[in-house]
Amino acid sequence: xxxxxxxxxxxxxxxxxxxxxxxxxxxxxxxxxxxxxxxxxxxxxxxxxxxxxxxxxxxxxxxxxxxxxxxxxxxxxxxxxxxxxxxxxxxxxxxxxxxxxxxxxxxxxxxxxxxxxxxxxxxxxxxxxxxxxxxxxxxxxxxxxxxxxxxxxxxxxxxxxxxxxxxxxxxxxxxxxxxxxxxxxxxxxxxxxxxxxxxxxxxxxxxxxxxxxxxxxxxxxxxxxxxxxxxxxxxxxxxxxxxxxxxxxxxxxxxxxxxxxxxxxxxxxxxxxxxxxxxxxxxxxxxxxxxxxxxxxxxxxxxxxxxxxxxxxxxxxxxxxxxxxxxxxxxxxxxxxxxxxxxxxxxxxxxxxxxxxxxxxxxxxxxxxxxxxxxxxxxxxxxxxxxxxxxxxxxxxxxxxxxxxxxxxxxxxxxxxxxxxxxxxxxxxxxxxxxxxxxxxxxxxxxxxxxxxxxxxxxxxxxxxxxxxxxxxxxxxxxxxxxxxxxxxxxxxxxxxxxxxxxxxxxxxxxxxxxxxxxxxxxxxxxxxxxxxxxxxxxxxxxxxxxxxxxxxxxxxxxxxxxxxxxxxxxxxxxxxxxxxxxxxxxxxxxxxxxxxxxxxxxxxxxxxxxxxxxxxxxxxxxxxxxxxxxxxxxxxxxxx
Amino acid sequence: xxxxxxxxxxxxxxxxxxxxxxxxxxxxxxxxxxxxxxxxxxxxxxxxxxxxxxxxxxxxxxxxxxxxxxxxxxxxxxxxxxxxxxxxxxxxxxxxxxxxxxxxxxxxxxxxxxxxxxxxxxxxxxxxxxxxxxxxxxxxxxxxxxxxxxxxxxxxxxxxxxxxxxxxxxxxxxxxxxxxxxxxxxxxxxxxxxxxxxxxxxxxxxxxxxxxxxxxxxxxxxxxxxxxxxxxxxxxxxxxxxxxxxxxxxxxxxxxxxxxxxxxxxxxxxxxxxxxxxxxxxxxxxxxxxxxxxxxxxxxxxxxxxxxxxxxx
Numbered sequence: 016x017x018x019x020x021x022x023x024x025x026x027x028x029x030x031x032x033x034x035x036x037x038x039x040x041x042x043x044x045x046x047x048x049x050x051x052x053x054x055x056x057x058x059x060x061x062x063x064x065x066x067x068x069x070x071x072x073x074x075x076x077x078x079x080x081x082x083x084x085x086x087x088x089x090x091x092x093x094x095x096x097x098x099x100x101x102x103x104x105x106x107x108x109x110x111x112x113x114x115x116x117x118x119x120x121x122x123x124x125x126x127x128x129x130x131x132x133x134x135x136x137x138x139x140x141x142x143x144x145x146x147x148x149x150x151x152x153x154x155x156x157x158x159x160x161x162x163x164x165x166x167x168x169x170x171x172x173x174x175x176x177x178x179x180x181x182x183x184x185x186x187x188x189x190x191x192x193x194x195x196x197x198x199x200x201x202x203x204x205x206x207x208x209x210x211x212x213x214x215x216x217x218x219x220x221x222x223x224x225x226x227x228x229x230x231x232x233x234x235x236x237x238x239x240x241x242x243x244x245x246x247x248x249x250x251x252x253x254x255x256x257x258x259x260x261x262x263x264x265x266x267x268x269x270x271x272x273x274x275x276x277x278x279x280x281x282x283x284x285x286x287x288x289x290x291x292x293x294x295x296x297x298x299x300x301x302x303x304x305x306x307x308x309x310x311x312x313x314x315x316x317x318x319x320x321x322x323x324x325x326x327x328x329x330x331x332x333x334x335x336x337x338x339x340x341x342x343x344x345x346x347x348x349x350x351x352x353x354x355x356x357x358x359x360x361x362x363x364x365x366x367x368x369x370x371x372x373x374x375x376x377x378x379x380x381x382x383x384x385x386x387x388x389x390x391x392x393x394x395x396x397x398x399x400x401x402x403x404x405x406x407x408x409x410x411x412x413x414x415x416x417x418x419x420x421x422x423x424x425x426x427x428x429x430x431x432x433x434x435x436x437x438x439x440x441x442x443x444x445x446x447x448x449x450x451x452x453x454x455x456x457x458x459x460x461x462x463x464x465x466x467x468x469x470x471x472x473x474x475x476x477x478x479x480x481x482x483x484x485x486x487x488x489x490x491x492x493x494x495x496x497x498x499x500x501x502x503x504x505x506x507x508x509x510x511x512x513x514x515x516x517x518x519x520x521x522x523x524x525x526x527x528x529x530x531x532x533x534x535x536x537x538x539x540x541x542x543x544x545x546x547x548x549x550x551x552x553x554x555x556x557x558x559x560x561x562x563x564x565x566x567x568x569x570x571x572x573x574x575x576x577x578x579x580x581x582x583x584x585x586x587x588x589x590x591x592x593x594x595x596x597x598x599x600x601x602x603x604x605x606x607x608x609x610x611x612x613x614x615x616x617x618x619x620x621x622x623x624x625x626x627x628x629x630x631x632x633x634x635x636x637x638x639x640x641x642x643x644x645x646x647x648x649x650x651x652x653x654x655x656x
Numbered sequence: 657x658x659x660x661x662x663x664x665x666x667x668x669x670x671x672x673x674x675x676x677x678x679x680x681x682x683x684x685x686x687x688x689x690x691x692x693x694x695x696x697x698x699x700x701x702x703x704x705x706x707x708x709x710x711x712x713x714x715x716x717x718x719x720x721x722x723x724x725x726x727x728x729x730x731x732x733x734x735x736x737x738x739x740x741x742x743x744x745x746x747x748x749x750x751x752x753x754x755x756x757x758x759x760x761x762x763x764x765x766x767x768x769x770x771x772x773x774x775x776x777x778x779x780x781x782x783x784x785x786x787x788x789x790x791x792x793x794x795x796x797x798x799x800x801x802x803x804x805x806x807x808x809x810x811x812x813x814x815x816x817x818x819x820x821x822x823x824x825x826x827x828x829x830x831x832x833x834x835x836x837x838x839x840x841x842x843x844x845x846x847x848x849x850x851x852x853x854x855x856x857x858x859x860x861x862x863x864x865x866x867x868x869x870x871x872x873x874x875x876x877x878x879x880x881x882x883x884x885x886x887x888x889x890x891x892x893x894x895x896x897x898x899x900x901x902x903x904x905x906x907x908x909x910x911x912x913x914x915x916x917x918x919x920x921x922x923x924x925x926x927x928x929x930x931x932x933x934x935x936x937x938x939x940x941x942x943x944x945x946x947x948x949x950x951x952x953x954x955x956x957x958x959x960x961x962x963x964x965x966x967x968x969x
Binding site for chain 2 (some may be wrong): 140141153233256266273281468470476485494
């Protein structure tokens with residue numbers, strides 16, 4: 016985004032927000048009418064006629080009536096606006112003059128000035144403003160200008176903090192470094208690059224601080240300790256409050272003026288923030304995308320065996336003719352037949368015109384039987400299908416590998432079976448039979464009854480999947496107490512047994528540890544123990560070894576295999592790593608672009624990959640080098656040693 | 657844990673020391689002719705000189721500060737210039753009213769803000785939008801305007817509750833409740849608005865965490881996950897915001913006490929500051945900063961209790 020269209024687009028976004036526009040109009044009207052008080056008032060705000068006290072609104076010559084001294088409320092409101100707004104503005108200017116330079120210096124140079132100024136900002140903000148103003152009033156007298164001057168100092172940390180944060184964030188940016196290297200003076204860098212970035216936060220903060228200054232100022236005057244020689248909104252409040260029983264309506268006008276101004280300022284501030292954030296989020300998204308690309312490129316540069324690392328362009332080059340085309344056919348029928356079937360690969364219409372086969376009936380002997388599963392996000396014209404026509408079966412005691420690149424839909428399939436799709440995601444078609452029960456039509460609560468005891472889940476990233484605020488032990492024993500009905504002691508005993516079983520040397524100590532006190536490998540063992548703790552019939556493991564060190568990976572895989580055969584579990588292992596597949600799986604299903612393209616037992620698939628995509632994945636090797644199958648075999652065997 | 661408390665206490669004490677020193681010097685340096693002000697225009701030069709000596713105002717400022725500070729540690733805040741009252745007596749007798757108001761407001765605001773924030777984050781949709789709009793309104797409009805509105809509607813027009821007056825909590829709990837409902841309502845609105853907004857954000861963040869999905873996969877009930885795991889992980893943020901809001905609440909209490917004629921610190925503050933009674937002002941400042949320091953310490957301890965990782969620091 017070029018700098019020239021920035022203010023314009025932000026302004027456009029601001030103007031597109033009706034609430035913000037209303038706020039801006041209200042504020043503009045209030046400011047204008049106060050500025051034009053001498054024209055609009057029609058009366059002297061100080062002219063007092065006791066005979067005319069408490070005239071009702073719409074009296075002759077007094078559009079809003081008169082106060083206890085018979086002064087015209089409309090005139091006082093307009094002239095009072097001048098004083099109140101100028102007073103608040105004074106506080107704002109003082110706060111900006113102190114806070115902005117201090118924030119720039121602290122953020123840009125850091126060091127001792129940063130520590131000292133942070134400490135001072137904390138100090139200033141630890142005292143309630145009104146108490147400080149009362150103290151100042153005790154010795155300096157009741158001048159609104161002096162009060163607002165002091166309040167400006169009290170408000171200055173508001174500017175200081177946002178500026179400092181913004182500068183610290185931008186200081187490390189490459190273009191600032193580039194400017195430094197190219198020999199630009201600090202003052203020029205601050206003026207050209209830094210100020211551009213902090214401008215937005217400063218304007219937002221200004222609108223909020225102005226509202227606070229106005230509120231405090233009228234609060235102080237309302238208390239009767241303010242400057243009552245001038246007609247300000249706060250003084251009008253004080254005056255009206257004294258006659259609250261006689262004429263409560265006199266309180267209404269200054270209250271409305273203050274309330275509307277403060278509300279308009281906050282609404283404008285929020286509108287500005289939204290307008291700026293929209294711009295910020297789009298550029299942040301772009302930045303993140305760039306990072307992903309870099310990371311992938313870096314991984315591709317390594318001799319990695321991960322499918323994830325394969326560059327899409329490299330895939331295209333490797334199989335320019337056989338790569339499936341744009342997969343727009345939603346009803347692509349991908350059928351996965353019973354494990355004994357000879358040929359389990361069904362051609363895709365996108366690259367072959369053969370008619371889809373009949374989808375076989377769900378397999379009653381399977382623990383899990385998925386048919387024509389479709390998962391979509393959003394609704395209406397913008398919905399996006401991420402899994403389509405996935406059918407698979409898993410039997411007791413069998414490990415099914417679900418293999419594919421990132422974004423192939425394998426994790427979405429797993430979450431759909433668990434009933435744990437992220438917000439916005441839902442099963443839009445197909446059936447999920449677990450032990451003969453249809454899950455897609457069951458209520459959320461009744462699917463919950465199955466989790467833990469029927470279907471369990473091992474996540475990918477160990478550290479982020481343990482609640483940091485609870486001890487490992489309680490996270491292990493609570494589900495057993497809830498789901499198996501164990502009492503506290505029995506759950507603890509069983510949890511300790513499980514920790515021992517998954518190879519944790521000091522179960523008692525780990526039981527009493529918080530997640531941040533144990534290593535990633537241990538955390539993954541804890542998660543595996545948690546998953547098998549309620550003796551599930553089906554275990555879904557989503558990349559269970561990806562986040563672990565290579566040495567730990569093999570141990571964890573062996574542990575999974577042992578637990579699986581001990582408990583006769585059916586396992587779906589989601590992975591992108593053929594080494595893991597070769598090591599632990601009985602059968603493998605290959606996913607691409609949301610559908611299963613090929614399914615077979617491991618031996619056959621590795622020996623005779625039928626689908627071009629599988630061939631590409633397995634066979635994208637350097638010419639003359641060992642094939643991917645050999646490499647994966649070697650790795651898998653190495654893992655066993 | 658003990659060293660953590662000791663460190664925080666030391667920090668709070670040093671902060672109070674700086675505040676009191678700065679305030680003491682600024683207040684005395686910017687006020688002149690204190691004795692003349694007390695005695696009035698008719699007093700002779702000799703009388704003024706005698707009064708100055710009596711109050712110790714002729715001695716060097718640093719000496720007076722150290723004396724004042726030593727007195728503070730013994731609970732002696734000096735004597736008011738204008739009334740024959742000990743400052744500590746005047747302030748401490750008013751403290752329970754203000755403290756009961758502050759504590760009750762904080763509890764009410766915390767309960768409502770957490771309930772609204774959690775509900776908005778969990779249910780989203782129209783409830784979420786409503787909470788957002790109410791938050792903006794509660795934040796934007798100054799608390800004393802709400803107080804005035806409440807007085808006019810509930811005390812003057814409907815006559816349900818007394819507009820002014822105060823009954824000691826210990827003397828008549830029900831009567832106390834009647835006199836503080838409106839002040840508490842007025843004070844808590846801003847606090848609720850700010851806190852609910854932050855709790856909502858924190859709960860949404862926690863609900864997106866991986867461990868929440870894993871807890872669900874274990875078959876725990878949604879109720880247990882939200883009220884045990886999500887609440888605990890989101891409360892740190894809520895507590896911190898409540899602590900920050902509390903400073904503003906102290907200021908708000910002064911105004912609201914005046915509106916409802918509650919005999920708390922606020923009324924003392926206004927009465928004495930308009931006369932320039934520096935010993936009372938100093939006492940007020942030191943008590944205020946003490947309350948803020950205690951609240952900050954409690955917030956730190958609470959966050960440490962909720963978040964095991966923060967306990968180490």
